[in-house]
Amino acid sequence: MDYFEPKTINEALALLAKHGAEAKVIAGGTDVMVDIKYKEEPGCLINIKKIPGLGAIRENGGSLRIGALTTIRDLETSGLVRDKLPVLWEASHQFASLQIRNTATIGGNICRASPSGETLTPLLVLDAKAKIAFTDGEKTEPFASFFQGPGKSSVGSKGLLTGIDVPYPAQGSRGVYLKHAVRGAMDIAMVGVAVLITPDAAKTSLQDVRIGLGAVAPTPLRASKTESLLRGKPLTAALVKEAAAMAASEATPISDQRSSAEYRRWIVEALTRRGLEQTWKAATGKEVA
Amino acid sequence: MSITITTTINGKAVSATTEPSMSLLEFLRDTLEYKGTKLCCNTGECGACTVIYNGKPINSCVTLAADANGAEITTIEGLAEGDKLHPVQQAFIDTGAVQCGYCTPGYIMSVKALLDRTKKPTQTDIEEAVSGNICRCTGYAKIVDAIQLAAQKL
Numbered sequence: 001m002d003y004f005e006p007k008t009i010n011e012a013l014a015l016l017a018k019h020g021a022e023a024k025v026i027a028g029g030t031d032v033m034v035d036i037k038y039k040e041e042p043g044c045l046i047n048i049k050k051i052p053g054l055g056a057i058r059e060n061g062g063s064l065r066i067g068a069l070t071t072i073r074d075l076e077t078s079g080l081v082r083d084k085l086p087v088l089w090e091a092s093h094q095f096a097s098l099q100i101r102n103t104a105t106i107g108g109n110i111c112r113a114s115p116s117g118e119t120l121t122p123l124l125v126l127d128a129k130a131k132i133a134f135t136d137g138e139k140t141e142p143f144a145s146f147f148q149g150p151g152k153s154s155v156g157s158k159g160l161l162t163g164i165d166v167p168y169p170a171q172g173s174r175g176v177y178l179k180h181a182v183r184g185a186m187d188i189a190m191v192g193v194a195v196l197i198t199p200d201a202a203k204t205s206l207q208d209v210r211i212g213l214g215a216v217a218p219t220p221l222r223a224s225k226t227e228s229l230l231r232g233k234p235l236t237a238a239l240v241k242e243a244a245a246m247a248a249s250e251a252t253p254i255s256d257q258r259s260s261a262e263y264r265r266w267i268v269e270a271l272t273r274r275g276l277e278q279t280w281k282a283a284t285g286k287e288v289a
Numbered sequence: 290m291s292i293t294i295t296t297t298i299n300g301k302a303v304s305a306t307t308e309p310s311m312s313l314l315e316f317l318r319d320t321l322e323y324k325g326t327k328l329c330c331n332t333g334e335c336g337a338c339t340v341i342y343n344g345k346p347i348n349s350c351v352t353l354a355a356d357a358n359g360a361e362i363t364t365i366e367g368l369a370e371g372d373k374l375h376p377v378q379q380a381f382i383d384t385g386a387v388q389c390g391y392c393t394p395g396y397i398m399s400v401k402a403l404l405d406r407t408k409k410p411t412q413t414d415i416e417e418a419v420s421g422n423i424c425r426c427t428g429y430a431k432i433v434d435a436i437q438l439a440a441q442k443l
């Protein structure tokens with residue numbers, strides 16, 4: 001196996017262009033190392049951790065710019081993330097174990113493009129944008145179109161994710177990330193649901209609502225039909241019930257060792273209901289009636 | 290292809306040649322003969338391979354050995370001073386927090402890192418610090434006792 005430690009983004013892109021599909025990019029390594037040990041060694045490993053400037057979290061107007069090499073622990077301990085993007089903070093806090101959070105990077109979690117990636121549904125509801133470097137320049141890809149299948153994203157085999165731009169949610173909005181797993185720490189989510197709502201000024205109806213579903217389709221996805229059903233309406237108990245059932249129908253889960261498809265749909269329904277109830281109460285001070 | 294790794298382990302500078310696909314755990318155990326760090330799940334889920342890397346607990350099984358270059362690493366072998374055990378090690382013995390012992394080095398490194406971060410850990414701090422470590426023998430209660438005892442002694 002060939003091994004490289006590029007010192008610049010351009011150097012990394014040149015290596016990707018040269019080695020193509022046999023090259024694997026590694027950052028924290030918490031996923032790639034497992035593949036090397038249990039699946040197969042890539043022909044060439046490109047360790048991007050020596051590229052400077054990719055590990056910062058900084059304010060960028062109305063958004064946070066988060067470098068691809070930022071560790072999950074950096075997110076969890078960042079006052080800026082906790083204050084400005086609490087949904088992302090929650091997912092970071094629930095991410096695997098302390099040992100893994102100390103090494104795993106946000107860029108790795110995104111490029112892995114796993115349907116169950118812990119940070120992905122929060123980033124979807126936050127309307128994050130991926131910054132991807134290619135030899136012919138940087139492209140900005142909205143998360144809504146970033147994921148193409150398990151392990152497949154707009155980064156492809158020639159691009160390098162350099163960071164993400166995450167807009168601050170609207171004033172008065174509230175979000176929650178709910179994860180269903182057997183073991184609190186370490187376990188991969190059977191289902192993850194992120195809900196972000198913004199009530200109108202009078203706090204009587206939903207001005208905006210975004211629901212992200214994880215581990216229940218080939219990619220993390222937005223429950224867009226459910227969002228349309230809810231938008232502009234007052235949140236009643238009957239509407240919550242209808243929306244939760246619709247979210248479950250938007251999921252296309254598989255059965256695997258973690259749970260059956262049928263069980264996953266029930267969990268989507270339960271977590272969507274809880275997510276709507278909790279965010280409504282947090283945003284308006286009122287229980288769903 | 291082979292690569293040369295120059296690193297500091299338990300305060301001692303070492304340099305060795307290895308394969309680039311090697312994990313830090315394999316490098317420690319098989320190349321450098323630090324057998325105290327344990328191989329168990331090899332997927333970053335059980336914590337038996339926990340070492341302290343630049344002050345932070347990590348799973349050495351899912352860390353690239355090459356990332357040890359220029360880093361400071363502490364393993365279980367680096368805690369005792371001669372015959373005198375580290376207070377965390379002694380606390381695990383005093384409270385009976387060791388049964389089969391296979392997970393113990395990983396636990397002790399997680400706890401050492403916790404007590405380096407905070408002298409007075411809360412129950413939540415303790416649970417979070419070792420939530421990435423699995424023990425199949427003790428039922429965890431005695432491990433929590435050990436951590437509380439170690440915090441008092443330090």
